Amino acid sequence: MLASAHHGPLRCSLARRLALVAGLVAACAPASSQPDAGFPADPLTTVTSQSGSLTLAVRTSPQPPSRGVLAVQLTVTDASGPVDGLTITVTPWMPDHGHGASVQPQVSAQGSGVYLVTDVYLAMPGQWELRLGLDGTTHDTATITLQIP
């Protein structure tokens, strides 16, 4: 099945809508629309990595998180202070329903142990996990649990 996304406002020709109802074509949609990533001062939650050596302060935008697209700010520290140079992968997963999301979030390092995660699309209500792979100076994992209304 074909799928397509359109940039800007939702635009979908009548022919495409009819084809959609006929099950022939998958979609009409705007491209990603990132939230205005202003993060609050207080973290939503703080998690510890699997090894126990890393602490991650988690802030979201919006906070508290809601259904749709989020940005997530991770501030990673260890006993020595902020941890830079990590390659972080983020996999959204719904453990209650056994599935993930259609978009792979993107991670960019901001310096001082801060990492910005964008393209976090959580479209279904319920409990989501952001399952993190933390590689570089270490090889570790962490899980952030978010309750999405």
Place this chain on the structure above:
Amino acid sequence: MTPRPSPFRFRELLAAAVLLAPAAALAQACCTGASALAPARLTLHEDALVGVQLSPAALVGSWDGARAFVPSPAGATELRLQEVLVGSIRFLSRGQATAAVPFLETYRRLGGLGEFGGGFGDVVLSGRWDFVQAGESARIPGLAAVLGVQFPTGRPPESAHLPLGTDTTGAGSFQFSAGFAVEQSWAHWFATGTALLTQATPRKVGSITELLGLQVTVIGAAGYAFDTEAALAVTVAYTDSGDAWLNGAVAKGSGRARTTLGVSGALPLSEDWRLQGSLTTDVPAPFLGRNEPTNVGLTLMIVRSWT
């Protein structure tokens, strides 16, 4: 007083219709459970049927892990439309087999994003064997075994192309269902009960392997057949599943539950055509669900049968 004839066969039409009710409510494409129920059951003497089912539904909220109901936030909209082509045939006089081929479309508006997607869904094959036909015995209710398989022919969430996943049309795993159904009637009144077990096969997505918990579904219905040949029933369905296994460990608190109420009806249009329909709602109240979205839905089905 002249005894009025009992339009018996509409009990069976209703039995078929009431099975639509919970199936319509269990409508999240990624996460179907007991949708392996036959959506169109052959009534007495029918040898085959084909039908088209239309099911619009709206997401109104969800139950969280503490069984609290959480309404959808302002600005969040999710509407779904499912069309299902159904065919059933009879075999060996007491058996019937059904194939259901779904197509789904979903519209989501979340914050500033609107998205519309869809496609071909998960095909379901199911079967039923009537050990005792309803009404065949004054002492023993009608008793049937039901079996079903849902095939991962639709598009699972990770394979969707759209960011809000509206082109998700499948659960991404096989689902097997087995159970039994009982039915009894008294003049114009009838009652049915169905119990099902459903198990999905494990899913492996990247480094994550998950096996959802075994799901139990119980459906009860009671109805009345009018002299005008129309019939109505009320239904209640409850589904509960155990915790899932995630990468070899129990994901505590991941079990799901939902309670659905419905009203179903059946109306013969002629000897060969009938209309079936239902209105269903997951009950948006505390303790009646867990870790599940809540939906309101409608199902209409037109059936052409051959005797």
Place this chain on the structure above:
Amino acid sequence: MMTMPAVLLALSLAAGPELPTTPFAASDGKAYVLKDTLAASRFTVLVFFAHTCPIMRAHDARVIALAQKYAEKGVRVLLVDSEADATAERAAKDAAERHYPFPILVDADGALAHALGVRFATTAVVLEAGGKVRYRGGIDADKQRLRPESPFYLADALDAVLAGGSPKESETKALGCVLRFK
């Protein structure tokens, strides 16, 4: 309550089923011994009846017309109520209310229905004088809505056997209600 497998039943019917010998009470107050009743006519048609079945009620006029038409050719029509709650009193009431010119035999333990492999109301069984089954199945191809163009299976079967031949279809579907046995 379970009927014989279809093959064994067909063989038994072809050879002549073992019919109950105990007399049947009936709506007209008489007692009917089946063997004697069959022997008194060239052919006997047993139509299985259900008190509340709307399909049976829809076919009342056709059965009455058939009984009247074929009476002069030596065919006798009898109704049989094999449901668990059948009684002679109720049968008498039904026969009077529905103006049946033939009696309803009461088969409350379902013995006759089981012997003939009958599960549904409006099933018609044509028996020779000696008890051999010549036809079993529907009166026609209709349920509640009767169509003039519907194949009239029972009449066609009677015409064939009265002419000395065999019915084109000796077994058809009866579309009536499930009989509620004990």
